[in-house]
Amino acid sequence: MAVESNPKQAGDKSVAVNVRLKSAGEVDQPTLVNHSHVGLAQGLAYVDFGFLEPALLGAVAQRAQKGETLPKHLEGTRVVRVALPGDALVRLYQQIQHVLVTTQPNKSKLS
Numbered sequence: 290m291a292v293e294s295n296p297k298q299a300g301d302k303s304v305a306v307n308v309r310l311k312s313a314g315e316v317d318q319p320t321l322v323n324h325s326h327v328g329l330a331q332g333l334a335y336v337d338f339g340f341l342e343p344a345l346l347g348a349v350a351q352r353a354q355k356g357e358t359l360p361k362h363l364e365g366t367r368v369v370r371v372a373l374p375g376d377a378l379v380r381l382y383q384q385i386q387h388v389l390v391t392t393q394p395n396k397s398k399l400s
Contacts, residue, residue, distance in 0.1 A: 320368050334378045341365040 322338040323346070329335070341363055352359055373381065 322368050324365060332374070334373045334375070336371045336373065337367055338369050338371075339365045339367045 320338075320340075322340055323343070324339040324341050326337045326339075327334055328337075342365075345363060349359060349363070
């Protein structure tokens with residue numbers, strides 16, 4: 290089980306609290322996704338994660354390079370849809386931003 294640190298609101302200040310998520314059967318198995326989409330409705334952000342066949346993506350890329358007509362839409366499989374209230378979306382953004390910053394190679398300082 291993974292341990293994550295999520296801020297919890299306590300008045301006007303944030304407090305770090307360790308959260309442990311338990312397995313819920315088959316749904317906890319990692320699933321490969323290569324497509325995501327975020328939409329807003331009824332005050333919630335809906336994040337869809339899906340999978341498009343790599344061969345299909347390759348074929349579309351080849352057609353684009355040749356200047357050929359591209360399909361109007363692609364069919365894929367939605368793996369999961371997550372509905373997030375605004376505060377959870379902000380925390381997710383902060384966590385993703387932190388991961389991206391910490392995984393970037395160190396830029397050498399020119400003096």
